[in-house]
Amino acid sequence: MASIYIVFFLLSISFTRGGAQPQQNQCRHRISLGSSLHPTTPTRSWPSPSGQFAFGFYQLGNGFMVGIWLVGIDDNTVVWTANRDDPPVTSNATTLDLTQSGKLLLTTDEQGEEKIISATMSESASYACMFDSGNFVLYNKNDSIIWETFRYPTDTILGGQILSSGCQLLSSLSDTNHSTGRYRLKMQIDGNLVVYPVNTLDIVTEVYWASGTNGYTLKYRLYLSHTGLLQIINSTSMNNVQHLSSSLEGNSTNTIYRATLDVNGFFQLYSHAFDNTGKPNSSVIEWSALEDKDLCKVNGFCGFNSFCTLNDNQPYCVCLPGTDFVDENHTSLSCERNFLEVRCGAGKDHVASYNIITTVNMMWKDIPYTYEPMSTKEECDNPVKPSVYMFTSKKVIVHILALILAFATFSCLALGISGLYMFKIRVLRYKRLKENETLDLTKGLALNLFSYDELRRATRGFKDELGKGSFGTVYKGALYKGKKLVAVKRLEKLVEESEKEFQAEMRAIGRTHHKNLVQLLGYCAEGSKRLLVYEYMSNGSLADVLFKGIRRPDWDERVRIALDVARGILYLHEECKAPIIHCDIKPSNILMDDFWTAKISDFGLAKLLMPDQIRTFMMVRGTRGYMALEWQKNTPISMKADVYSYGMVLLEIVCCRRNMDVNASILEEIILSTWVYKCFVARELDKIVGGEEVxxxxxxxxxxxxxxxxxxxxxxxxxxxxxxxxxxxxxxxxVPPCPANIPM
Structure with missing residues (x-):
C-alpha cells in the first residue's frame, strides 16, 4: 500500500505542475549563471548526467537551432526545439547564455540581436539542470521550478511527461527541418485525443484519428509513463480513462520512450534501448495510432489537386489530369495546373483542352471545390469544329445580347411586382401590431423572426425548463429539425413590464456581438406574446460551477473565467456602439458554453446609454449582495455600478463560495469581502483558497x-x-484601501 501512495503522490505533483517535475535534490550537475554555449565549439551543449540527452545547438542545414536531442539515436533524434519557426542562426557571434540576470538568452548575430528562450518565465533563474528524462529546467533561488521544456512540447512527449487539456503537439515539416509541419495532435478539453491537419477547425470532418474518450471535463490529460505506458488520465480522480499502449517489459533504466507526431501525420510510440555503457542498441516503434499505417487515411497527405492510392500496398500521390506536382521530389506537397486557359475539345487554336473521364473507386472526404456548370461528356467528346465556331460567333453574340435584354426586362418587372406584393404584406403586418413601439424593435438588427407556434414546437410545448429569471422562464428547444439547440425565454409578468424588458433586451443584445456575451438569435412578437431565442449554453451558470459543482474548478480555470467575464463587461461599457450598463452582474447571469467559456447573459435590466452619456438615473435594479451603494442613495448610476458587482463576483470566483455564508464556522468568515480583506492585510491569503496550490x-x-x-x-x-x-x-x-463597509 505504501508504494501505491507514493505513485499517486508523484503523479499528483506531475499533474499540478503541468509536466513531470524533477526535484531539486535530483539535480546532480547544476548549470550556473554565466554559463554559455557556442555552436562551433566543444561546449555546444549541456548533456544530461547519463549523456543520453543534450540541450544546446544542433545543426540544421548550414545553420543551427536550439533544442534537445537523444544523443546517438538516428544521428541525434531531436525531441524539442526552441522558437521552431524562426530561421536557423549562423555560427558567427552566436551564443546561448544563462545570464547573470537569470535569463536564458540567445544572441543571434554580430549586431547583438537577442531572443529570450524562456520568455514565459515569471522570475529570474538561479541555476539550470538538464535531466536524464529529457527535461531542461530552470530554478529560482528557492529551488522551485520556474520554467521547463516539458511544459512546452513541440512534436514529442517523453517518459514522465504529460500533454495537458487544451494543448497540442505539432508535427515537424520534415525529418531534418523541425519547424511546424502539416499535422496537429490535440488533447481536447472534452477528453478526446484527436489528430487534425494544421490550419483546420476542431470539427469532426477534419479528424482522421481519435481516441474516443469524450468525457466533457477539463481534467483529462495524455500521460506517457517511464515504462512506455501511453494513457489518457483523469488527473482529478487519478483514474485511467484509456490505455493507448501497454506497459512494456524493457528495462526502464536503459530504455527511453517517446511519443511523437511524425512528419507524415502518424502518432507513434518509440522505444530506444541503451546498453550498459550508454550506447544505443535499438529503436523500435511500439505502438501507432493508425495500426495499418495507411498514409491514405491521413487527411491532406497528398495536398491539393491530388489523391492518394496504393501500389503493392505502398501509398503514393497522383495528380489530377491537367495538373503537375509542385515538387517532383516531394509528391505530397500538392499539384498545380499546367495550363492557363481551358476549353472543351481539342484544336490548334485552343490553349488547352479537357475531356470528361470516369474514375472508379475514388472516395471524396469533403467537397473542396466550387465550380461553374461544365459541358456534358457528349459535348466534349464531339466538339464544334473551329471553322464553324468562328462562322457562328457573331450570330451567337447577337442572340446572347437579345437574351440578356429580355432577361433584364423580365427581372425589372418581376422585382416591381414582388416589391409591391411585399409592401402590401408589410402594411397588413404593421396593422396587426398592438403598439407603434414594436416598429422600432428591428431597427439595425439582423435577427430571426420566429412565430409563436414555431417556438412552441421547438420547446415541445415549453416542457424542458432550464431556469427562471426575474421576468420570465427559460426553456430548452431545438430548431431546424433538431440540429440547432437553443434557449427560449418566455416573458410571463405584466404586459407593461414584459414589454419594457423585451425592448431593453432587443435593443441591447441585438446590437452586440462578443465571444463573452450570450448571443441573441431571434425573437417572437405576436400580440402580447414576447419570446427571445438565445444560443444554448450547455454547461449551466457560473453559480452552478462555483457553488453546486461536484468538483471546484482548478485555479487556471478560475483565472480564465475571471478574465472572460471582465472582457465581456468591458465590451458592454466601452466597445459597443452605445455604452450599456448591465445592472445585474452575478454568477447566475454568467453562463458556460460547450468549451467552458464564460458568457454574460440577461440584459433585461440593462440601461442603454446614448453615446454622450456616462451616468443615468433609474429605479433600483440588481441583486442584493452585488449592488453598489449608490443604488440606495438615489444618486446617478454609472458604469462603476457594474464594476462593483464584478468585484464581488471576482472574490467569489477566487474563493469558490458565495459573498455571504451564514453557515460559516467563524463569525468573521460570514461576509466574504470582510474575510478576504482581513486575510489580505494579515498576508494569509492561502486561507481563502483552502490551502489549494495556486x-x-x-x-x-x-x-x-x-x-x-x-x-x-x-x-x-x-x-x-x-x-x-x-x-x-x-x-x-x-495596495487598495479598506472599503468603508468593512469593519476593522
Missing amino acids: DKRTLENMVKVGLWCIQDEPFLRPSMKSVVLMLEGITDIS
Missing part, C-alpha cells in the same frame, strides 16, 4: 483587483479597461 502572485493580484472594485466611492473603482489590464499583468496594482 500561483500566489496571481492570487494576490486578483484579490487586490476585487478590493479596488468594491470601494464605496465610484470614483475610487477602476474602469473595466483597467481591470482587464491589471488581471492580464500588463499594469501594476497598488
Whole structure:
C-alpha cells in the first residue's frame, strides 16, 4: 500500500505542475549563471548526467537551432526545439547564455540581436539542470521550478511527461527541418485525443484519428509513463480513462520512450534501448495510432489537386489530369495546373483542352471545390469544329445580347411586382401590431423572426425548463429539425413590464456581438406574446460551477473565467456602439458554453446609454449582495455600478463560495469581502483558497483587483479597461484601501 501512495503522490505533483517535475535534490550537475554555449565549439551543449540527452545547438542545414536531442539515436533524434519557426542562426557571434540576470538568452548575430528562450518565465533563474528524462529546467533561488521544456512540447512527449487539456503537439515539416509541419495532435478539453491537419477547425470532418474518450471535463490529460505506458488520465480522480499502449517489459533504466507526431501525420510510440555503457542498441516503434499505417487515411497527405492510392500496398500521390506536382521530389506537397486557359475539345487554336473521364473507386472526404456548370461528356467528346465556331460567333453574340435584354426586362418587372406584393404584406403586418413601439424593435438588427407556434414546437410545448429569471422562464428547444439547440425565454409578468424588458433586451443584445456575451438569435412578437431565442449554453451558470459543482474548478480555470467575464463587461461599457450598463452582474447571469467559456447573459435590466452619456438615473435594479451603494442613495448610476458587482463576483470566483455564508464556522468568515480583506492585510491569503496550490502572485493580484472594485466611492473603482489590464499583468496594482463597509 505504501508504494501505491507514493505513485499517486508523484503523479499528483506531475499533474499540478503541468509536466513531470524533477526535484531539486535530483539535480546532480547544476548549470550556473554565466554559463554559455557556442555552436562551433566543444561546449555546444549541456548533456544530461547519463549523456543520453543534450540541450544546446544542433545543426540544421548550414545553420543551427536550439533544442534537445537523444544523443546517438538516428544521428541525434531531436525531441524539442526552441522558437521552431524562426530561421536557423549562423555560427558567427552566436551564443546561448544563462545570464547573470537569470535569463536564458540567445544572441543571434554580430549586431547583438537577442531572443529570450524562456520568455514565459515569471522570475529570474538561479541555476539550470538538464535531466536524464529529457527535461531542461530552470530554478529560482528557492529551488522551485520556474520554467521547463516539458511544459512546452513541440512534436514529442517523453517518459514522465504529460500533454495537458487544451494543448497540442505539432508535427515537424520534415525529418531534418523541425519547424511546424502539416499535422496537429490535440488533447481536447472534452477528453478526446484527436489528430487534425494544421490550419483546420476542431470539427469532426477534419479528424482522421481519435481516441474516443469524450468525457466533457477539463481534467483529462495524455500521460506517457517511464515504462512506455501511453494513457489518457483523469488527473482529478487519478483514474485511467484509456490505455493507448501497454506497459512494456524493457528495462526502464536503459530504455527511453517517446511519443511523437511524425512528419507524415502518424502518432507513434518509440522505444530506444541503451546498453550498459550508454550506447544505443535499438529503436523500435511500439505502438501507432493508425495500426495499418495507411498514409491514405491521413487527411491532406497528398495536398491539393491530388489523391492518394496504393501500389503493392505502398501509398503514393497522383495528380489530377491537367495538373503537375509542385515538387517532383516531394509528391505530397500538392499539384498545380499546367495550363492557363481551358476549353472543351481539342484544336490548334485552343490553349488547352479537357475531356470528361470516369474514375472508379475514388472516395471524396469533403467537397473542396466550387465550380461553374461544365459541358456534358457528349459535348466534349464531339466538339464544334473551329471553322464553324468562328462562322457562328457573331450570330451567337447577337442572340446572347437579345437574351440578356429580355432577361433584364423580365427581372425589372418581376422585382416591381414582388416589391409591391411585399409592401402590401408589410402594411397588413404593421396593422396587426398592438403598439407603434414594436416598429422600432428591428431597427439595425439582423435577427430571426420566429412565430409563436414555431417556438412552441421547438420547446415541445415549453416542457424542458432550464431556469427562471426575474421576468420570465427559460426553456430548452431545438430548431431546424433538431440540429440547432437553443434557449427560449418566455416573458410571463405584466404586459407593461414584459414589454419594457423585451425592448431593453432587443435593443441591447441585438446590437452586440462578443465571444463573452450570450448571443441573441431571434425573437417572437405576436400580440402580447414576447419570446427571445438565445444560443444554448450547455454547461449551466457560473453559480452552478462555483457553488453546486461536484468538483471546484482548478485555479487556471478560475483565472480564465475571471478574465472572460471582465472582457465581456468591458465590451458592454466601452466597445459597443452605445455604452450599456448591465445592472445585474452575478454568477447566475454568467453562463458556460460547450468549451467552458464564460458568457454574460440577461440584459433585461440593462440601461442603454446614448453615446454622450456616462451616468443615468433609474429605479433600483440588481441583486442584493452585488449592488453598489449608490443604488440606495438615489444618486446617478454609472458604469462603476457594474464594476462593483464584478468585484464581488471576482472574490467569489477566487474563493469558490458565495459573498455571504451564514453557515460559516467563524463569525468573521460570514461576509466574504470582510474575510478576504482581513486575510489580505494579515498576508494569509492561502486561507481563502483552502490551502489549494495556486500561483500566489496571481492570487494576490486578483484579490487586490476585487478590493479596488468594491470601494464605496465610484470614483475610487477602476474602469473595466483597467481591470482587464491589471488581471492580464500588463499594469501594476497598488495596495487598495479598506472599503468603508468593512469593519476593522
